[in-house]
Amino acid sequence: xxxxxxxxxxxxxxxxxxxxxxxxxxxxxxxxxxxxxxxxxxxxxxxxxxxxxxxxxxxxxxxxxxxxxxxxxxxxxxxxxxxxxxxxxxxxxxxxxxxxxxxxxxxxxxxxxxxxxxxxxxxxxxxxxxxxxxxxxxxxxxxxxxxxxxxxxxxxxxxxxxxxxxxxxxxxxxxxxxxxxxxxxxxxxxxxxxxxxxxxxxxxxxxxxxxxxxxxxxxxxxxxxxxxxxxxxxxxxxxxxxxxxxxxxxxxxxxxxxxxxxxxxxxxxxxxxxxxxxxxxxxxxxxxxxxxxxxxxxxxxxxxxxxxxxxxxxxxxxxxxxxxxxxxxxxxxxxxxxxxxxxxxxxxxxxxxxxxxxxxxxxxxxxxxxxxxxxxxxxxxxxxxxxxxxxxxxxxxxxxxxxxxxxxxxxxxxxxxxxxxxxxxxxxxxxxxxxxxxxxxxxxxxxxxxxxxxxxxxxxxxxxxxxxxxxxxxxxxxxxxxxxxxxxxxxxxxxxxxxxxxxxxxxxxxxxxxxxxxxxxxxxxxxxxxxxxxxxxxxxxxxxxxxxxxxxxxxxxxxxxxxxxxxxxxxxxxxxxxxxxxxxxxxxxxxx
Amino acid sequence: xxxxxxxxxxxxxxxxxxxxxxxxxxxxxxxxxxxxxxxxxxxxxxxxxxxxxxxxxxxxxxxxxxxxxxxxxxxxxxxxxxxxxxxxxxxxxxxxxxxxxxxxxxxxxxxxxxxxxxxxxxxxxxxxxxxxxxxxxxxxxxxxxxxxxxxxxxxxxxx
Numbered sequence: 001x002x003x004x005x006x007x008x009x010x011x012x013x014x015x016x017x018x019x020x021x022x023x024x025x026x027x028x029x030x031x032x033x034x035x036x037x038x039x040x041x042x043x044x045x046x047x048x049x050x051x052x053x054x055x056x057x058x059x060x061x062x063x064x065x066x067x068x069x070x071x072x073x074x075x076x077x078x079x080x081x082x083x084x085x086x087x088x089x090x091x092x093x094x095x096x097x098x099x100x101x102x103x104x105x106x107x108x109x110x111x112x113x114x115x116x117x118x119x120x121x122x123x124x125x126x127x128x129x130x131x132x133x134x135x136x137x138x139x140x141x142x143x144x145x146x147x148x149x150x151x152x153x154x155x156x157x158x159x160x161x162x163x164x165x166x167x168x169x170x171x172x173x174x175x176x177x178x179x180x181x182x183x184x185x186x187x188x189x190x191x192x193x194x195x196x197x198x199x200x201x202x203x204x205x206x207x208x209x210x211x212x213x214x215x216x217x218x219x220x221x222x223x224x225x226x227x228x229x230x231x232x233x234x235x236x237x238x239x240x241x242x243x244x245x246x247x248x249x250x251x252x253x254x255x256x257x258x259x260x261x262x263x264x265x266x267x268x269x270x271x272x273x274x275x276x277x278x279x280x281x282x283x284x285x286x287x288x289x290x291x292x293x294x295x296x297x298x299x300x301x302x303x304x305x306x307x308x309x310x311x312x313x314x315x316x317x318x319x320x321x322x323x324x325x326x327x328x329x330x331x332x333x334x335x336x337x338x339x340x341x342x343x344x345x346x347x348x349x350x351x352x353x354x355x356x357x358x359x360x361x362x363x364x365x366x367x368x369x370x371x372x373x374x375x376x377x378x379x380x381x382x383x384x385x386x387x388x389x390x391x392x393x394x395x396x397x398x399x400x401x402x403x404x405x406x407x408x409x410x411x412x413x414x415x416x417x418x419x420x421x422x423x424x425x426x427x428x429x430x431x432x433x434x435x436x437x438x439x440x441x442x443x444x445x446x447x448x449x450x451x452x453x454x455x456x457x458x459x460x461x462x463x464x465x466x467x468x469x470x471x472x473x474x475x476x477x478x479x480x481x482x483x484x485x486x487x488x489x490x491x492x493x494x495x496x497x498x499x500x501x502x503x504x505x506x507x508x509x510x511x512x513x514x515x516x517x518x519x520x521x522x523x524x525x526x527x528x529x530x531x532x533x534x535x536x537x538x539x540x541x542x543x544x545x546x547x548x549x550x551x552x553x554x555x556x557x558x559x560x561x562x563x564x565x566x567x568x569x570x571x572x573x574x575x576x577x578x579x580x581x582x583x584x585x586x587x588x589x590x591x592x
Numbered sequence: 593x594x595x596x597x598x599x600x601x602x603x604x605x606x607x608x609x610x611x612x613x614x615x616x617x618x619x620x621x622x623x624x625x626x627x628x629x630x631x632x633x634x635x636x637x638x639x640x641x642x643x644x645x646x647x648x649x650x651x652x653x654x655x656x657x658x659x660x661x662x663x664x665x666x667x668x669x670x671x672x673x674x675x676x677x678x679x680x681x682x683x684x685x686x687x688x689x690x691x692x693x694x695x696x697x698x699x700x701x702x703x704x705x706x707x708x709x710x711x712x713x714x715x716x717x718x719x720x721x722x723x724x725x726x727x728x729x730x731x732x733x734x735x736x737x738x739x740x741x742x743x744x745x746x747x748x749x750x751x
Contacts, residue, residue, distance in 0.1 A: 170650070170652060172655065174660070175659045175660065176659075185641075193652070584641070588638050
């Protein structure tokens with residue numbers, strides 16, 4: 001593309017035509033501040049309404065200041081990003097934003113991680129010159145997400161994420177003028193909407209308006225209750241991100257320190273969701289082969305393709321949006337819930353603890369897991385299989401509160417028996433990982449031969465929709481992968497129209513999969529962090545001596561000792577679930 | 593939060609027909625809302641859900657539009673809609689005190705409907721009957737030269 005020359009802050013620069021002033025400046029190390037602007041490069045996630053005006057700059061010859069994020073560079077343009085007029089305007093914008101903000105940073109869940117707070121620090125705001133009426137909205141607590149819209153700055157990143165990227169449509173700007181706010185329809189609670197609790201709105205919110213429902217206090221109480229035995233399970237994606245909360249480089253694999261920290265926090269047993277990810281593969285892989293064999297034998301009744309069911313946000317999405325397809329996803333529970341079911345129905349007995357005295361805590365990169373554990377079908381006599389789910393961020397907060405110096409901890413292992421896992425379990429943490437783990441096992445069971453290579457690199461990547469054909473020793477198996485619910489929607493519409501060529505499809509709600517889940521350390525728009533976690537997941541897989549789920553000794557032992565056959569009667573009872581058609585509060589049922 | 597209602601089948605059919613007339617195009621949302629409100633008298637949450645599903649847009653988006661424009665209302669009109677003229681002539685002759693008396697006796701504000709669905713209250717500008725100021729209408733019926741003391745008796749007529 002053609003290049004153009006312009007001057008920014010007396011520096012002559014050359015950029016491709018069509019580049020915005022903001023991007024041009026950043027390419028030349030001029031850091032214009034932004035607030036509403038959000039750009040997760042390589043993921044097709046951008047928000048630039050040009051509404052906050054924090055990035056305002058002066059362009060010679062123009063009467064008004066211009067927002068750098070949406071103004072394109074023109075040949076010969078002379079831009080000033082830091083003269084007194086610009087600085088004063090920027091400060092006024094910030095002061096006006098703060099005039100309708102609670103400024104209660106001391107007790108705000110985003111404190112220290114808030115982009116508005118960072119701007120106030122950067123501009124040395126010491127007083128609030130504009131005083132007047134402030135917005136007042138009811139707080140909304142759903143099973144996973146807390147909304148405190150008094151803190152909203154109307155950047156509308158959450159709205160973009162919910163509508164454009166996820167096509168869930170739970171949030172929209174409503175009302176007008178001073179009363180304008182981002183809210184669900186009829187200003188209902190999120191719990192009454194089609195919200196999937198993916199938490200991506202929380203992940204992109206620059207301020208404390210959206211945050212997770214915090215379960216750390218309940219976890220501390222359980223640990224300190226002498227009558228309770230408390231076990232913890234940690235999801236694959238947590239270990240490659242938690243280090244960031246302790247100033248470690250993105251992509252640091254901190255599995256050993258994490259186990260050590262959990263033990264020092266007082267958990268009685270430190271187990272691993274990777275273990276139940278291996279168990280999931282035994283069930284889901286067997287289910288896939290069962291359906292595939294029927295399909296190949298010409299059975300017209302069998303539902304194809306098989307869709308993975310590990311992601312609770314994705315599950316809630318199809319229950320709302322594609323209830324007609326609810327028989328297609330695998331009935332296998334997610335690893336979190338499989339772990340809970342085995343912990344409460346097998347492990348509790350094994351150690352002689354009553355079900356209600358065993359507390360299962362999960363550490364998840366996810367907000368939807370908080371919702372998932374609250375679903376009725378995952379409870380026995382009102383006692384949930386998983387009691388509490390905390391995010392990677394909440395675990396980091398617990399570790400800091402307990403005066404544990406994370407980075408100097410020795411590396412420790414998980415406990416036995418629910419802590420032993422394979423490389424296949426680890427890669428559940430990223431898009432493409434669940435299906436690769438399934439293929440490793442399904443291939444060997446179906447063909448009776450070892451995989452030619454354990455690394456199915458054709459299934460890896462960060463593009464939104466991917467596909468590959470895996471040769472099962474002469475039988476071509478078509479695999480589809482989607483992350484982001486807008487991408488999932490495309491594949492589902494193909495299925496609905498009977499055009500899908502896939503035998504199996506993996507779906508995760510978050511961009512990048514669990515490594516970039518709603519409960520992970522915030523990326524603040526830096527997609528290099530996601531890339532680093534992604535690489536770390538595959539490194540953790542490579543470092544494992546065993547990399548196929550069906551070779552997990554502890555899982556094999558569980559089948560021998562307790563479950564019987566994969567997809568057998570007991571396994572079906574404990575490890576499989578069913579789905580529901582879900583309606584929102586005011587939805588009109590048109591089915592006759 | 594809006595009240596839950598059960599939509600009548602003829603309302604459902606009519607809304608679907610309106611959407612179809614606009615080719616179920618999300619870009620025609622405002623037109624669809626206009627015609628629906630004209631037909632039902634207001635835009636209940638259930639109607640917005642139905643329109644969202646027919647036009648394939650999110651219901652949050654539909655509510656975003658409904659809540660943005662003051663023309664759209666989610667409050668059903670009462671069986672006997674009361675309109676109090678607040679035009680200049682009526683105003684100077686005490687319309688506000690008449691309005692306040694309606695508010696007090698019905699225990700609702702302007703734009704609201706009584707819990708039993710009988711009365712709704714709106715304030716509007718000149719209805720062209722300045723000679724009768726202050727003037728109100730209930731449905732098609734006009735009441736003129738009112739004082740606050742008359743209000744109780746007028747309400748009684750409809751009870």
